[in-house]
Amino acid sequence: xxxxxxxxxxxxxxxxxxxxxxxxxxxxxxxxxxxxxxxxxxxxxxxxxxxxxxxxxxxxxxxxxxxxxxxxxxxxxxxxxxxxxxxxxxxxxxxxxxxxxxxxxxxxxxxxxxxxxxxxxxxxxxxxxxxxxxxxxxxxxxxxxxxxxxxxxxxxxxxxxxxxxxxxxxxxxxxxxxxxxxxxxxxxxxxxxxxxxxxxxxxxxxxxxxxxxxxxxxxxxxxx
Numbered sequence: 001x002x003x004x005x006x007x008x009x010x011x012x013x014x015x016x017x018x019x020x021x022x023x024x025x026x027x028x029x030x031x032x033x034x035x036x037x038x039x040x041x042x043x044x045x046x047x048x049x050x051x052x053x054x055x056x057x058x059x060x061x062x063x064x065x066x067x068x069x070x071x072x073x074x075x076x077x078x079x080x081x082x083x084x085x086x087x088x089x090x091x092x093x094x095x096x097x098x099x100x101x102x103x104x105x106x107x108x109x110x111x112x113x114x115x116x117x118x119x120x121x122x123x124x125x126x127x128x129x130x131x132x133x134x135x136x137x138x139x140x141x142x143x144x145x146x147x148x149x150x151x152x153x154x155x156x157x158x159x160x161x162x163x164x165x166x167x168x169x170x171x172x173x174x175x176x177x178x179x180x181x182x183x184x185x186x187x188x189x190x191x192x193x194x195x196x197x198x199x200x201x202x203x204x205x206x207x208x209x210x211x212x213x214x215x216x217x218x219x220x221x222x223x224x
Contacts (some may be wrong), residue, residue, distance in 0.1 A: 006122035006213030011038035013218040014211055016121045021116070025051050027077045029110040030064060031085020032103040033059040035120050039084050040064055048180055054080060056110055057103040057160070074113065083114035087121050087207070088133045088200075092117070094207040094223045095183040099136030099200030102166050108198055111205055113160055119207035122213040123201050130183055134159070134174035136200040141171050143195020150193045154186070172196055 018028065030040060030051065030053050038221040043050065044067035054069040054077060055061035073081075085107055085196045089097040094117060095189050098104050111117050135156070139147045144160065151158040155177035163174050183203035211219040 003124070005124055006207065006215070007027065007035045009213050010037060010040050010122065010213035010218050011020065011042050014022070014039055014118055015042045017209075017211070018069045018084065019046065019049070019117065020041075020084055021082050026081040027051065028053045028064065029080045029083030029085075029109055029114050030055045030060050031083070031110075032060050032101045033086040034088035035122070036060065036146050037063060037082065040067065040122060043067070043069060045168075052077070053081070053119075054110060056085065056106040059101075060103075066169070073190060074110065080110060080114040082116045082118060083110050084099065084118050084120060087119050087125055087202075089127050089130050090119060090207070090210055091127060091130055092123065092221070093183075094210050095130060095203040096207060096213055097130050097135055098202055099135050099138070099172070100133070102138075102161070102164050103170050104136055105138050105166065105168060105198040106202045108202065111202060116208045117205075118209045120211045123212045123219070126210075126212060129138075130180040130201070131178045134182070135178055136161075136174045137173045137175065137190060138166055138168070138197040138199070139173055140171050140195045140197060144171060144173065147193055147195045148173060151190070154189060162170065168197065178187070
């Protein structure tokens with residue numbers, strides 16, 4: 001079973017889980033990335049049962065609309081029943097690294113609003129210690145050099161992601177060679193740097209449920 005097949009399997013399993021959670025008034029939060037795209041395409045099969053969605057990126061919003069699935073501005077909805085998104089890495093505590101698609105800030109906002117966050121991924125994303133995948137940090141453009149210097153002091157090697165502008169008009173620094181032993185502390189430290197909008201550690205508020213596509217089927221982990 002190749003990686004794409006694993007992504008599709010976990011997206012289909014997530015759809016079954018979501019169907020049991022929603023009613024005719026539910027708003028579903030939708031993330032960004034290749035695994036989430038599989039979920040969006042699967043969601044199209046039950047679009048008649050979906051009242052509406054909120055999306056973490058312009059790309060996801062456009063994909064949803066192409067299927068005829070309603071997309072709302074987050075400010076216009078009272079509640080997000082469930083949020084479905086992928087991850088670049090997860091540890092066993094369901095702390096995540098996200099932001100490979102540069103949508104981390106909007107993803108974190110929807111995570112904060114949602115009643116439940118379901119993370120979907122293939123099993124290659126589960127690790128013991130976060131950090132092998134470079135940690136994205138969204139930064140106000142004029143603060144790029146200042147933030148980079150502070151990230152070096154924390155022990156990482158920040159690299160400007162060339163040619164990328166977030167949906168918020170900001171830039172991304174990716175932190176390489178950065179083993180993250182205490183994700184909650186590290187998330188807070190980076191957020192305290194002036195000029196940082198958000199960082200891709202989802203640890204203070206981790207996923208509630210992690211669904212992993214594996215060669216032997218979809219496995220589920222829940223936050224302890």
